Amino acid sequence: xxxxxxxxxxxxxxxxxxxxxxxxxxxxxxxxxxxxxxxxxxxxxxxxxxxxxxxxxxxxxxxxxxxxxxxxxxxxxxxxxxxxxxxxxxxxxxxxxxxxxxxxxxxxxxxxxxxxxxxxxxxxxxxxxxxxxxxxxxxxxxxxxxxxxxxxxxxxxxxxxxxxxxxxxxxxxxxxxxxxxxxxxxxxxxxxxxxxxxxxxxxxxxxxxxxxxxxxxxxxxxxxxxxxxxxxxxxxxxxxxxxxxxxxxxxxxxxxxxxxxxxxxxxxxxxxxxxxxxxxxxxxxxxxxxxxxxxxxxxxxxxxxxxxxxxxxxxxxxxxxxxxxxxxxxxxxxxxxxxxxxxxxxxxxxxxxxxxxxxxxxxxxxxxxxxxxxxxxxxxxxxxxxxxxxxxxxxxxxxxxxxxxxxxxxxxxxxxxxxxxxxxxx
Ligand SMILES: [Mn+2]
Numbered sequence: 001x002x003x004x005x006x007x008x009x010x011x012x013x014x015x016x017x018x019x020x021x022x023x024x025x026x027x028x029x030x031x032x033x034x035x036x037x038x039x040x041x042x043x044x045x046x047x048x049x050x051x052x053x054x055x056x057x058x059x060x061x062x063x064x065x066x067x068x069x070x071x072x073x074x075x076x077x078x079x080x081x082x083x084x085x086x087x088x089x090x091x092x093x094x095x096x097x098x099x100x101x102x103x104x105x106x107x108x109x110x111x112x113x114x115x116x117x118x119x120x121x122x123x124x125x126x127x128x129x130x131x132x133x134x135x136x137x138x139x140x141x142x143x144x145x146x147x148x149x150x151x152x153x154x155x156x157x158x159x160x161x162x163x164x165x166x167x168x169x170x171x172x173x174x175x176x177x178x179x180x181x182x183x184x185x186x187x188x189x190x191x192x193x194x195x196x197x198x199x200x201x202x203x204x205x206x207x208x209x210x211x212x213x214x215x216x217x218x219x220x221x222x223x224x225x226x227x228x229x230x231x232x233x234x235x236x237x238x239x240x241x242x243x244x245x246x247x248x249x250x251x252x253x254x255x256x257x258x259x260x261x262x263x264x265x266x267x268x269x270x271x272x273x274x275x276x277x278x279x280x281x282x283x284x285x286x287x288x289x290x291x292x293x294x295x296x297x298x299x300x301x302x303x304x305x306x307x308x309x310x311x312x313x314x315x316x317x318x319x320x321x322x323x324x325x326x327x328x329x330x331x332x333x334x335x336x337x338x339x340x341x342x343x344x345x346x347x348x349x350x351x352x353x354x355x356x357x358x359x360x361x362x363x364x365x366x367x368x369x370x371x372x373x374x375x376x377x378x379x380x381x382x383x384x385x386x387x388x389x390x391x392x393x394x395x396x397x398x399x400x401x402x403x404x405x406x407x408x409x410x411x412x413x414x415x416x417x418x419x420x421x422x423x424x425x426x
Contacts, residue, residue: 001076001412003083008397011406015398022385033386036352040390045276045344046090046118046323047078047337049098053423055285055327064332066413069421071098072109077334077413079113084403086396087341090118092323093165095158096128097424103164110165118169119211119273119321120162124151125175125219138176140196141189141225148196155200163205169272169321170204171246172197173213177220177227189225194235201239211246211272211321212236216253218283228252229261236270244272248325249288249299250279259298266306273321276344285328287336289343296343297379300351308356332410338400345387353378 027033052074053067068074074091081088091110100106110117124139132150137143139151159170176193178184201210214232215224226232229245236243245265252258265271276288278296289296303320324340327333355374362370388398397403404410 001080001409001416003080003407003409005083005395007407008083008395008403011403012392012398015402019385019388019392019398023389026382026385030353030381030383030386032352036349036383036386037390037393039352040345040349040387041086041394043345043348044087044089044322045341046092046321047081047088048092048121048323048325048327049074049094050423051324051327051337052077052333053327054333055329057329062329063422064410065419065421066410066415066417067333067421067423069417069424071100071106071424073417074098074423075106075109075113075115078115080409081334081337081341081400082114084397084400085338085341086391086394087345088337089114090116092118092121092171093161093167094121094123095154095161096123099161100165103161107165117162117165117167118323119171120158120165120167120169121171121173122155122158124154125173135175138174138189138225140172140174141176141184141193143188143192148192152196152199156203159200159203159205159208162208168207169209169211170200171211171213171321172200173215173246173248174226175219177224178222179220180222184223184225186223190231190234193225194238197235197239197243201243204242208242209272209321210236210239210243212239212243213246213248213251213275215248215251215283216256229265233265233268233270236272237268245270246272246275246321248275248277248283249296250275250277250283250285250325254281258295259302262299263302263306266302271306271320273323275323275325276340277324277326285326287326287328287331287343288324288340289347290339293343293347294379296347297350298375300347301354301375301378304348304351304354305356334410335401335404338404342387342400345390346383349383349386350378350381353381353383 054063068077078088078091124135127134133147140148142148204210212232212235214226214228216227232245236245278286278288278291280291359371359374392398
């Protein structure tokens with residue numbers, strides 16, 4: 001379905017008076033409000049194709065109906081989100097779930113919705129129908145050279161699909177690892193993986209990046225061959241300048257200091273991008289900001305500080321890959337994505353409030369209390385009106401979630417696609 005601008009304008013008109021009063025108040029409180037709004041307008045986060053359907057657990061899946069049953073419908077759904085919030089201007093595809101029959105038609109459709117193609121994702125964590133060799137014991141790490149070759153060729157094919165669509169990066173997440181002590185020779189697994197990644201890297205187009213995503217555990221529970229940021233960094237630094245580490249917020253052990261990881265990867269110029277989500281235990285796929293919004297703010301604070309001029313070698317504006325990576329069980333996926341983008345924008349805006357000079361002074365003086373006050377002062381500032389104002393100025397909704405519900409968008413999608421439509425890949 002196509003959402004008309006007039007429908008959004010109508011909703012905004014009803015909310016304008018209250019919004020205006022709140023915004024005037026916020027402007028007095030926040031001296032750099034205009035600068036923040038400008039940066040919020042520019043900020044885009046990619047939506048992964050697999051977040052558009054209901055996720056599941058290994059126990060069950062409870063879809064709510066109206067899920068996009070084709071790549072075209074997935075693009076339409078992201079188009080809806082982008083129309084509502086003007087901050088979801090890219091889609092990230094998963095191959096082979098999202099292979100386009102006609103890349104040209106798909107590109108045209110995406111352009112109609114104002115969408116670009118973000119990173120393409122390879123999949124060697126499951127066997128596809130008709131696949132000759134199995135990834136049961138790993139893909140790029142596998143002791144069997146023919147299996148490694150099959151996985152390498154798959155990644156090269158994914159790059160080709162990405163080139164056809166105008167994507168500029170490949171994300172490699174490997175489920176490779178082992179479940180029991182003794183199962184794997186760690187060194188050989190690393191060396192095989194590196195050699196395989198090198199072969200893929202060699203085929204990257206000149207202006208492409210490769211993101212190597214790590215994960216602490218699952219599906220393997222004894223060792224993961226790209227298990228943490230240190231291992232990912234080892235691969236990406238050996239691979240070369242087009243390889244970067246990708247941080248997925250849910251891929252750490254509980255209590256990991258992710259903001260510190262971000263800071264050091266930026267220092268080394270090796271931070272490639274993010275997969276936003278939240279977790280209480282591990283890879284829980286919960287909505288970003290739903291469990292620990294303060295951590296999200298602290299991460300954004302490092303990102304903003306790290307992109308200030310003078311903090312070489314990270315080049316400001318060289319383009320991180322920002323993406324949501326969540327797909328859970330109980331919410332409407334589109335409502336969830338609206339909440340996720342909102343949480344990201346709020347944290348970003350709050351981090352732009354931090355007085356970096358005063359913070360550094362406090363640090364130099366070992367004034368721990370002052371340093372904490374500066375950060376928490378920014379975190380406790382209500383910036384929601386600035387986020388709404390940034391949307392209003394670009395013709396998006398003051399309150400996207402309210403528009404989604406009052407226009408009964410899910411009901412319309414169910415009427416259009418049926419209750420049994422299931423997003424491909426889920
Ligand atoms: Mn991820």
